[in-house]
Amino acid sequence: MPESTPPSGPIRWHRGADDIVTLTLDDPGQSHNTMNAAFIDALTAAADRLEAERDTLTGVIVTSAKKTFFAGGDLHDLLAAGPEDAQRVFDTGMRVKRALRRIETLGRPVVAALNGSALGGGLEIALACHHRVALDRPDIRFGLPEVTLGLLPGGGGVVRTVRLLGIVDALSRVLLEGRRHRPAAARELGLVHEVVDTPDALLARARAFIAAHPDARQPWDVSGHRIPGGTPAGPALMAVLPALPATLAKRTGGAPYPAPRNILAAAVEGAQVGFETAEIIEARYFTELVVGQTAKNMIQAFFFDLKAVNSGAARPKDVGEHPAARVAVLGAGLMGAGIAYVCASAGLDVVLKDVTPEAAARGKVYSADLLASAVAAGRTTGAERDAVLARITPTAEVADLAGCDVVIEAVFEDPGLKQKVFQEVQAVVAPDALLCTNTSTLPIGQLAEAVQRRRDFIGLHFFWPADRRTLVEIVKGADTGPEALARAIDLVRRLGKTPIVVNDSRGFFTSHVIGRFLKEALIMLAEGVDPVSLEQAARQAGYPTPALALLDELSLTLPRKIWDEVAAAAEAEGETWEPGPAEAVLDRMLNEFRRSGRGAGAGFYEYEDGRRGGLWPGLRTHFARPGVTVPFADIQERLLFAEALDAVQLLEDGVLTSVADANVGSLLGIGFPGWTGGVLQYVNGYAGGPAGFTARARELRDRYGDRFEPPALLVTTAERGATFTD
Structure with a gap:
């Protein structure tokens, strides 16, 4: 007879007249199913009952009552686990593995009916089933993304994907990059069957x-x-496996990311032993990561902080929605063209204006080229391409902006030019249009002087290329109203971007902090630090682009121009500005050696046909001094501390108002190393916490200068034994 359990626990049991048991995952206390203590208890109880009733069962279906099949591990539990909890973490992981193993060796067919995304623990549950049927919906994804949080799959995911796909494919296509596959791609790979x-x-x-x-x-x-492909002892893999650690080191740049190393080790070692022993190996490597600091940093930043920012935590709660419909993008250069593409792709009508019809048309071609590549790669269709392009209207006429309810100015970083274009359009666009300036350094208050409605004026700092970079830094001016802030956050979220919110200041948050990073690198070059050591230290610290290479990408004239503007602003306020060693290095590079960066074909690096080669040998001739010995660890921490200390100061000054914004902005906007969890989580996670960070900052101050003096907020936080949290 049909039999069901009452809907009280996270796994509901229903036995139909056909003697098929349906296990429905449905945590009553959460919007998503997670691998928490209650679920583990329920999973163990389900395995017990299935074994007890095995002889009368026809089969088992595992499905979910949630929109998402299963969301993965309970990150609150993982975040709280310390080294003293290692045995508990290991035992809990093994309890999950054993319950899943008992179900898959039940002797009855077990099918996963995947009605939503199965990521992490969700896919591990599915992999323990004999057959996996997936619903084809655009939002559904399958994968094991634990590596992006500093972890590895702890529910048998490494063991099963290796046995299903082979070591190389499991590592490269599932485990090491944490890819999230659409249903069709998951079927092609073998993660699902239908x-x-x-x-x-x-x-x-x-x-x-x-x-x-x-x-x-x-x-x-x-x-x-x-x-598939054999074991590490087989001849086919013996030629491949020795190269994997080197490939891994190249991918991470030597930065302290333990998760990829542990995944590789668990996969290779687990392939040489039986299934149960392989699960023990996986559990040990998983435990090491869970109780370590890197995973805590990455979980805090890439899950909790990112979730808070993307949810619109900074949005004024008492402001209603005012959705955008028609956007005026002023300036059809690379940035403006990219912004127009992003807006049109999000379903907004766009008027792309430049000074001539030809310039505006070239801006639309930028979108056409991106869409052509997307069609060729199968990421979109010809009809979708045509629809996006139809939403972009290039023009040189101000009158064509009539009715636009959002203005995004994206002209050159020149205050006079930016003010001029706003004066030209403010009377033409909708009377309540949101007025946004895309600037990376110029104070919003200064630019707002050109508009009549300063409450509607706000900064939207997109990062180039706008079509690929996910962060937008929203900058509130002194006169920006809450309605404008709410509309700006809503717009950024509509574009599929991540919005952080900061207060007005020259350089705001991201440009100010990265400026400190670049300046510290130049100071070390001026001190005589070997440029090869400088760049290698940055790579091994986890920076995606080392400082000198990044300066070349930006062009050396840009930071010099910004520093000149800062000097002029300081002198206008009656302050004395003294150029330092960083400015002197740039001056020599620009004026003496005529090397201004990649665009000019010569900078700190050599270039051939636009491709970066090695460092310019002249750096050692003109800057490096053989007698200078700065410890490698000091080079790394001078770069990291320069940015983190600046972020603390900006939090103290009120430019930053959210720890989550600081962490997410530094990771997505300016390439702060991901293993740290962001600029302020780096302080929290430093050995000894903020107190240990403060002590180390004082060591650097005594060795290298007062710029490493801990800000007052850092000192008081350390003295209270607190951390930086929202």
Whole structure:
């Protein structure tokens, strides 16, 4: 007879008249199913009951009542686990593995009916089933993204993907990059077996498999099973595996990311032993990561902080929605063209204005080229391409901006020019249009002097290339109203971007902090530090682009121009500005050696046909001094501390108002190393916490200068034994 359990726990049991048990994952206390203590208890109880009733069962279907099949591990629990909890973490992980192993060796067919995304622990549950049927929906993804949080799959994901796909494919296509696959791609890879169009078909196909495969077993439980591609002892892999650690080191730049190393080790070691022993190996490597600091940093930043920012935490709560419809983008250069593309792709009508029709048309070609590549790669269709392009209207006429309810100015970083274009359009666009300036350094208050409605004026700092970079820094001026802030946040979220909110100041947050990074690198070059050591230290600290290479990309004239503007502003306020060693290095590079960066074909690096070669040998001739010995660790920490100390100062000054914004902005905007969890989480996670960070800052101050003096906010935070949190 049909039998169901009451809907009280995270796994509901229903046994139908056909003796198929449906296990429905449905945590009553959460919007998503997670691998928390209650779920683990329920999973163990389900395994017990299935074994007890095995002889009378036909099969098992595992599905979910949530929109998402299963969201993965409970990150609150993982974040709280310290080194003293290692045995508990290991035991809990093994309890999950054993419950899943008991279900997959039940002797009855078990099917995962995947009605939503299965990521991390969700896919691990599915992989423990003999057959996986997935619903084909645009938002559904499958994968094991734990590496992006400094972890590895702890529920048998490494063990099963290696046995399913082979070591090389499991590592390269699933584990080491944490890719999230659409249903069709997951089927092609082998993570799922079938893709269907409707929920009814999902369950129908699950039942059909059970009927056709009463003795279903996992491939690795069939006698004679061999891991695809062989084991590490086999001749095929013996030629490949020695190169994997070097490839991994190249990918991470030597930065302290333990998760990829542990994943590689668990995969290779686990492939040489039996299934149960491989799961123990996986559990040990998982435990090491969970109780370590890097995973805590990355979980805090890439999950909790990012979730807070993307949810619109900074949005004024009492302001209603005023959705954008028609956007005027002023300036059709690379930045303006990219912004126009992003807006049109989000379904907004765009008027792209430049000084001539030809310039505006070239801006639209930028979108056409991006869309042509997307069509060729199968990421979009010809109809979708045509629809996006139809939403972009290039023009040189101010009158064509009539009715636009959002203005995004994206002309050159010249205060006079920016003010001029706003004066030209403010009377033409909608009377309540949101007025946005895309600037990376210029004070919003200064630019707002050109507009009549300063409450509607705000900064939107996009990062280039706008079509690929996910961060937008929203800058509130002194007169910016809450309605403008709410509309700006809503717009950025509509564009699929991540909005951080900061207060007005020259350089705001991101440009100010990265300026400190670049300046510290130049100071070390002026001190005589070997440029090769300088760049290598930055790579091994985890920076995606070392300082001198980044300066070349930006062009050396840009920071020099910004510093000149800062000097002029200081002198206008009656302050004395003294150029330092960093400015002197740039002056020599620009004036004496005529090397201004990649665009000119010569900078700190050599270039051939636009491709970066090695460092310019003249750096050692003109700057490096053989007698100078700065410890490698000091070079790294001078770069990291320069940015973190500046961020603390900006938090103290009120430019930053959110720790989450600081962490997310530094990671997505300016390439602060991901393993740190961001500029302020780096302080929290430093050995000894803020107190240990303060002590180290004072060491650097005593050795290298007062710029490493800990700000008052850091000192008081350390003295209270607190951390930087929202």
